[in-house]
Amino acid sequence: xxxxxxxxxxxxxxxxxxxxxxxxxxxxxxxxxxxxxxxxxxxxxxxxxxxxxxxxxxxxxxxxxxxxxxxxxxxxxxxxxxxxxxxxxxxxxxxxxxxxxxxxxxxxxxxxx
Amino acid sequence: xxxxxxxxxxxxxxxxxxxxxxxxxxxxxxxxxxxxxxxxxxxxxxxxxxxxxxxxxxxxxxxxxxxxxxxxxxxxxxxxxxxxxxxxxxxxxxxxxxxxxxxxxxxxxxxxxxxxx
Numbered sequence: 456x457x458x459x460x461x462x463x464x465x466x467x468x469x470x471x472x473x474x475x476x477x478x479x480x481x482x483x484x485x486x487x488x489x490x491x492x493x494x495x496x497x498x499x500x501x502x503x504x505x506x507x508x509x510x511x512x513x514x515x516x517x518x519x520x521x522x523x524x525x526x527x528x529x530x531x532x533x534x535x536x537x538x539x540x541x542x543x544x545x546x547x548x549x550x551x552x553x554x555x556x557x558x559x560x561x562x563x564x565x566x567x568x
Numbered sequence: 569x570x571x572x573x574x575x576x577x578x579x580x581x582x583x584x585x586x587x588x589x590x591x592x593x594x595x596x597x598x599x600x601x602x603x604x605x606x607x608x609x610x611x612x613x614x615x616x617x618x619x620x621x622x623x624x625x626x627x628x629x630x631x632x633x634x635x636x637x638x639x640x641x642x643x644x645x646x647x648x649x650x651x652x653x654x655x656x657x658x659x660x661x662x663x664x665x666x667x668x669x670x671x672x673x674x675x676x677x678x679x680x681x682x683x684x685x
Contacts, residue, residue: 486671488671488672490675495577495678497574497675497676497678498659498675500672500673503670503672513672543611545613547613547673551671553601553663553664553665553669553671554618554620555618556603557671557673558615559612561611562611562612562613
């Protein structure tokens with residue numbers, strides 16, 4: 456049972472470089488989310504998607520873009536990485552029903568030098 | 569706006585002690601859902617429990633128990649007879665029940681629990 460899979464698990468970038476984080480879920484969930492986790496701040500929502508072809512901004516969207524071309528995939532892009540984007544990134548998915556928990560990937564640890 | 573506060577940043581206990589993790593939330597919604605997640609040192613997020621706003625019945629699962637009180641907007645988590653394997657970061661989270669919430673979670677800051685042998 457794969458659940459939610461994130462790639463890569465670790466990455467080091469230089470300031471100004473770009474990259475894409477990949478998230479795939481095999482549970483046929485409608486909703487998908489990208490969070491970042493920073494010490495002492497819990498998880499904060501970056502962007503989310505309620506269905507294929509639709510995305511919306513979360514709490515901290517600046518510096519990130521997302522795309523959901525297929526229902527099972529949700530991509531997070533950093534166009535020009537900044538040291539402030541050093542963080543652990545989590546992808547999650549959930550069914551439409553609000554009483555269902557979100558299922559999380561194992562996270563991507565990203566360092567921007 | 570929704571808010572979740574976990575006032576305890578870090579808690580340290582000795583094995584077999586009982587420990588309670590506090591969670592206080594704010595929301596204007598009448599229907600909402602509360603969750604607890606565990607993040608062990610390996611880093612993944614593990615779902616522990618969900619509680620609906622219209623169900624104030626407390627729950628016990630083995631050594632874990634949860635006390636939900638709408639009157640004080642609290643959803644506290646107690647571990648009885650703690651074990652070293654309970655060492656983790658614990659997050660409380662809130663999800664509005666309305667259709668336009670799209671299932672978004674608001675997380676507390678997390679409580680780091682360390683259980684010493």
